[in-house]
Each structure stands twice: as C-alpha cells, then as structure tokens.
Amino acid sequence: MVNCNARNRDVISLSKHVAATASPKTSTSTSSSSPSSSTSSFPSSSSSNLSPPPSAVQASPSFVSLPRMVPPNATITLGHKGVPVHELPEEARVRVPLCSARGKVCVAGIKRKLSDGGAKLWQEENAEKTNVGILRPSHDAWGIKKIVFIYCDDFLRRCFEMPWFHDPEWQALLLPVFQALNVAPRMVVRCLLASMPPGIAIPPHHDTGYWVHYSHRIHLPIETDPARIVFRVGPSKDRLQRYDLPEGCLVELNNQAKHSVDNLWDRSRVHLILDYLEKDSIERSILPPGAKLHQTRRSIDLESEHGSRPCPSFLILGAQKSGTTSLYEYLCQHPLVLRARRRETHYLDWRWRREEHLTWEDHRETYLRFFHAALLNENPSCMTGESTPSYLLHSDIVLPRVRKLAPTAKLLVILRCPVARAYSQYQMVTDPEGSVEQKKARGSHWLGKSFEEVVEAEMQDLERHRVHPTMNYQEFKDGYLSSRPLGHGSHSLLGRGLYALQLQPWLEAFGRDQLMVMFMEDMASHNAVQAQLGKVFDFLGLPPHSIIDTHAKNTRAYTPMDERTKARLSAFYAPFNQQLFQILNVHERRWEARE
Structure with a gap:
C-alpha cells in the first residue's frame, strides 16, 4: 500500500524548492571549502521543515x-x-x-x-x-x-x-x-x-x-x-x-x-x-x-523516466562581472528550474579534487553533491544548473572536465563591454565590505593599488605573454592561460575581457547548438530581460514563463572611471572586439564603457 501522505510530502518538497526561486536571495559568497570533505554544509533536501498544504477550512x-x-x-x-x-x-x-x-x-x-x-x-x-x-x-x-x-x-x-x-x-x-x-x-x-x-x-x-x-x-x-x-x-x-x-x-x-x-x-x-x-x-x-x-506543482513525470535528464542541465560559464548572477537568478524563477545547493560551485576549477586515485565517476559523484540530484532524478521535467563565471577564462582545465562530467549540458555565456567589466571587477575585489569568505574569494592582490596601476601591470603581463588579437587558441592557452592562478579573483583584469580567445575552444568543442552567447547590455529594462529570458528558456527547452523580479543583482555604486584610462582601454580592446563579432557573426556593437 502506498503511503499517500508520504507522497504528498515528496511532491511538496520539490514544489517548495522550486517555488522558493520565485523570490530568490542573491548570494555573492563563494566558499573555498570542498564538498568532498563533508556534505553537511549543503542545505537538507528533507521535507520535514517545509510547510504542508493548507488545512481544511470549515x-x-x-x-x-x-x-x-x-x-x-x-x-x-x-x-x-x-x-x-x-x-x-x-x-x-x-x-x-x-x-x-x-x-x-x-x-x-x-x-x-x-x-x-x-x-x-x-x-x-x-x-x-x-x-x-x-x-x-x-x-x-x-x-x-x-x-x-x-x-x-x-x-x-x-x-x-x-x-x-x-x-x-x-x-x-x-x-x-x-x-x-x-x-x-x-x-x-x-x-x-x-x-x-x-x-x-x-x-x-x-x-x-x-x-x-x-x-x-x-x-x-x-x-x-x-x-x-x-x-x-x-x-x-x-x-x-x-x-x-x-x-x-x-x-x-x-x-x-x-x-x-x-x-x-x-x-x-x-x-x-x-x-x-x-x-x-x-x-x-x-x-x-x-x-x-512523480509530480511537482507544475510537472508530471513517469517513474519509468527516472534519471532521464542529465544533471546539471546548464552551466553559466561567464564572463565574470557581466551579469552572471542576475542571469542565474532570473533562470531560477522558472517553475521548472531548481537552483543548485551552491550557485557558484567552482568544482570544475578551484574545488577540483586532486587525489591521484580518483576516477571520473568519483568526480561526478562529488560534483552531483552540489545539486538536488535525487529530487531531479524523480522529476526529469525539471532541471538545474550552476553559474561559475571563472569557467570561461579557465577553459584549459574546465573544458575537458565539462566534456566528461556534463557533456550534454547547455552552456550560457553573457558578455559585457570589456572596459566596464574590468572596472567592475576592480571595484569588487577592492570593496572593503563583505564577509571573510567573500574577501578570500576576491583575493587581496590589488588592495592599496589604483585602477590605473592594476591596468598598467596587466598590460605588461599581456605583453610579456605576447597576447594579440590574431593569435590562435593554443598560443593563448600555452602562453597565458597556463599561468593563471586558481582560488581567487584578483587576476586577469584585462585578460577576462578577451572574449574571442576565450570563446573559441568552447565553440569548437560544443558548437552553437549547445552554447548560447548573450550581452548584458541587452537586458537593460524589464521588458528587455523578459525578451532575453524567453530566448534562454527556449534554448534550454523550457516552456515560456514571465519572471517577476527583473532587477539586476550583485551590483555596486562607485565613482566613474578616469576618461583617459577609459579611452586607453577602449583602444586596446577594439581589435579583440572585432574578432569577437566576426566569430559570433553578429553586427559590431558600439560598446560604451558605462560603469
């Protein structure tokens, strides 16, 4: 005999997880602890702390x-x-x-x-x-x-x-x-x-x-x-x-x-x-x-379909400070999207387990701990994903791991004027506000330095590695990416804006059918966000849905960039941007460095 009350709790459990995304709480922290050491840091998926359906009314x-x-x-x-x-x-x-x-x-x-x-x-x-x-x-x-x-x-x-x-x-x-x-x-x-x-x-x-x-x-x-x-x-x-x-x-x-x-x-x-x-x-x-x-409030699946949808179903690869947090929170407002236990898992770069004896199956088991995999296996009409914006830059190590652990996942990349992106990254890293965990993830290498000083050091770093617009990916990988540090975000201020060089290997490995590129500037209003999310939902195979909260997430207020620095960076990025537009086969954008 099936316990109907237990079945009710199961359906409510996932429904509540999904419904909670309708008014998401923005999280900007990224813990450096590895889930392999303990799963207790993850929120419980038990339904015991979830509200039951309304009681009978007389x-x-x-x-x-x-x-x-x-x-x-x-x-x-x-x-x-x-x-x-x-x-x-x-x-x-x-x-x-x-x-x-x-x-x-x-x-x-x-x-x-x-x-x-x-x-x-x-x-x-x-x-x-x-x-x-x-x-x-x-x-x-x-x-x-x-x-x-x-x-x-x-x-x-x-x-x-x-x-x-x-x-x-x-x-x-x-x-x-x-x-x-x-x-x-x-x-x-x-x-x-x-x-x-x-x-x-x-x-x-x-x-x-x-x-x-x-x-x-x-x-x-x-x-x-x-x-x-x-x-x-x-x-x-x-x-x-x-x-x-x-x-x-x-x-x-x-x-x-x-x-x-x-x-x-x-x-x-x-x-x-x-x-x-x-x-x-x-x-x-x-x-x-x-x-x-198996049911949620909005979906019905056959038990025979258990585990038929791979987990995760999508990855937001980057770019850092280009609206990845907003995009993830918008996606999680869809009733069929279940947020991950941690938005930025960083498992495929910073948290990768490095024990020599580990197999790909061991890594997959660890990676799945970042998601509500058991619930999703029962309800394959629903999906989940993560957003780790450093993945785009670290293609040399992340891409082969994606091919092994999430080969069918849809990949999302959101880009922003690289000049504005660089200034936003600097402001994030040097922000005195934040938890100990957040500050550790940001890094301390730029503290006490002006934006112009960091830009100059980055220019010298790119010149030292002979980075130029027409170089091929292998040269970029061997000469620049291989020297990028892991574990913090205070590096590659200008390198993260070289979008064409970063996108090239992802496009070659997964193709345009599996990778979607967006621009943050196309989501500047409520209606614009709805329009872009409509395209994303269609790309992910989700039914149409109008989201409620279209406000930008994880934003800061700061003083404008020096005009001379802005002009210098705009000139630097111009040939790289030209390469990007050619690769994407889109009209050239007049990117304005709005902070």
Whole structure:
C-alpha cells in the first residue's frame, strides 16, 4: 500500500524548492571549502521543515442566506483569461463573464456507477492499483476525494489518459458529456470526479498555471443540493456572488476569477470537472494500471523516466562581472528550474579534487553533491544548473572536465563591454565590505593599488605573454592561460575581457547548438530581460514563463572611471572586439564603457 501522505510530502518538497526561486536571495559568497570533505554544509533536501498544504477550512453557515443567481448564457473566451480578473482595471473587470450555462446532460448513469462502486471507487489505494494515483496537494489536504480520468501537467506539455478513462463503462458515461460540449476527447486535458465532504469549504482563490490561459473549465454537478452548496464567483474576494449549479447542468467557470465553495449539505458534493483546449496541440499518453507518477506543482513525470535528464542541465560559464548572477537568478524563477545547493560551485576549477586515485565517476559523484540530484532524478521535467563565471577564462582545465562530467549540458555565456567589466571587477575585489569568505574569494592582490596601476601591470603581463588579437587558441592557452592562478579573483583584469580567445575552444568543442552567447547590455529594462529570458528558456527547452523580479543583482555604486584610462582601454580592446563579432557573426556593437 502506498503511503499517500508520504507522497504528498515528496511532491511538496520539490514544489517548495522550486517555488522558493520565485523570490530568490542573491548570494555573492563563494566558499573555498570542498564538498568532498563533508556534505553537511549543503542545505537538507528533507521535507520535514517545509510547510504542508493548507488545512481544511470549515464551511460558513451564514452563506446559506445569500441571494442565489442562475449562470447566464454568456460566452467565455480565452481572451477573458489572459490575467487574473482581480488584476484588471475596474472598468475591464465588470465586462468579464464569470460563469456561463453550457446546456444540460443526464447524469443518472454516473450517479448509478458511483453508487454501485461505493467507497472503494474513491480510495487512493484502489486508484494506485487499478487506475493511476494523482496528487492534488491542496485538495487532498482538504479531504476532497477524486477519480481521475485525464490529467495534464501545468505547462500543457504532456497529457495522461488513465486506464479508467478507457474502461468501456466509463467511456459510455463520459463521451456524451464531451459531445454535449461539442468537444472531441483528444481536446480534453483534465477530467476528474471530485467529492467534497460535508462541512468543508474551498476558500476564495483563482487557478494558476500556464494551462489556465489556454483551456476552458467546465463543472458538471453530479450529486448536489444548490440550497445547501454555496458556490460563489466574482471579480475579487470582496465581490463574490452566489450561483446555483443544479445536477446535470453544464457550467463553464472563468477560473481566472475568484471563486469558492462551501458545502453546508449533510452529504458529499460530487462534480465532474474537465478542462479542454481549442486546439489539439499536446502530447498524449495512455497509462497502464498501476503506473507510477512523480509530480511537482507544475510537472508530471513517469517513474519509468527516472534519471532521464542529465544533471546539471546548464552551466553559466561567464564572463565574470557581466551579469552572471542576475542571469542565474532570473533562470531560477522558472517553475521548472531548481537552483543548485551552491550557485557558484567552482568544482570544475578551484574545488577540483586532486587525489591521484580518483576516477571520473568519483568526480561526478562529488560534483552531483552540489545539486538536488535525487529530487531531479524523480522529476526529469525539471532541471538545474550552476553559474561559475571563472569557467570561461579557465577553459584549459574546465573544458575537458565539462566534456566528461556534463557533456550534454547547455552552456550560457553573457558578455559585457570589456572596459566596464574590468572596472567592475576592480571595484569588487577592492570593496572593503563583505564577509571573510567573500574577501578570500576576491583575493587581496590589488588592495592599496589604483585602477590605473592594476591596468598598467596587466598590460605588461599581456605583453610579456605576447597576447594579440590574431593569435590562435593554443598560443593563448600555452602562453597565458597556463599561468593563471586558481582560488581567487584578483587576476586577469584585462585578460577576462578577451572574449574571442576565450570563446573559441568552447565553440569548437560544443558548437552553437549547445552554447548560447548573450550581452548584458541587452537586458537593460524589464521588458528587455523578459525578451532575453524567453530566448534562454527556449534554448534550454523550457516552456515560456514571465519572471517577476527583473532587477539586476550583485551590483555596486562607485565613482566613474578616469576618461583617459577609459579611452586607453577602449583602444586596446577594439581589435579583440572585432574578432569577437566576426566569430559570433553578429553586427559590431558600439560598446560604451558605462560603469
């Protein structure tokens, strides 16, 4: 017997991990400790410290006296469901239909089937053996029982047809309902019977998820008493109106409007609830009895797909001080992206275990400790990644390790005007604020030196290693990269801005299909961030999603750069930038050294 409460905790666990990314906390620290010594430094993935679904709410007897209305013969279009109704301007709210009568069907056959099947039909244990178990965490916590026939994930990527949907007796009862709505079975993405216990209330809410905007929600009361079942819907919580939903009446609900139910009857209220699309555009699977699913709030995966997505799925390689923190935090706002235990793992450069006896499998085991690998194995629709901006520079050691440990990972590189990038790095390294750990990671080599002094030393270092725009990567690697230190960030002030030389080996090894190059300057506004993230989500194979927080992360305020120094650096970088634009086959940018 499957412990449904345990399964609920599992799904809540990953959902909470994912949901936590909606309001991320920016972390700029990078610990130098190795995870190989202990895993206790990582946050626990246990669900014991996570909040459970909401507890059942008691129905309010005072609602029985509310005036009762009949659903109108209105037309609810998908255009009425673009945003939650309460977010619309007042003049628009009043024009949005809240519910609509869609006809009548005979429900006597469904009532008889439920009566003959008795309590066993509603038991989770029975569903998990002869049908397929599905979690609806909030409804399950409220004690609402269910019989599921069709169910899709929140992003409408997959739709599962359950064994009971293909049972001839159930088909004979369900298909007439679809026909009454003039809806083909392949258009239905969710279909279930829900039994709401007496004395329970579903509090005012509106449905969320990508699917809501593209589907029509239908309620068909099977067993009810409109005098004692108080169904309310309205443009906002304080303007709910009561509507009667009699047995056999098909009612479309605009589930972007606030709605609630109070069961003041002495019996369970039973509704058939279904959602259908206007276009047949979703992958469908017919599941065998007893198939096991793993769910998060927004995803559904088959147990047979366990571990099918490699971990990690993406790496942000750099460049340092070019918006890598912002990009990572933006990505982690997607409901299907689970942040790593540590954003900057540095495992592939600074923290690489150097014991001679270690195999690649040993390294992979250590690397996976930086991620919630067990949760992700169960939920391969979700993904994770890391952001270590020094990887781009250290291609000589990092690239072969990526090919061994994350060969299929998508690679992201975000670039910035190299002059502004250099000044930003200097300001970070010499910033007196920060923890001991942060200061150690930054390094102390430039403390007490002016920016101009560091620039001059860097110019001499590049000249000593004979770095020039037309050199090949092997020369750059042997003459310059091999001399770069590890373990701190106060080096390569100018070398990190030689983007063409750094990108060349990554492009040759992984190609443009696996590596995406972006520019920080293209994310200068809220709309610009949304547009760029849309491209990144598509590159990663994620469904579209609008993020909420588009503010830049890990920023500092500092005095402007000296104009003569700026001019000197702009002239120095000009031929290197020309090489970059040719490699990327993009129009030349007029990079301005805005600090």
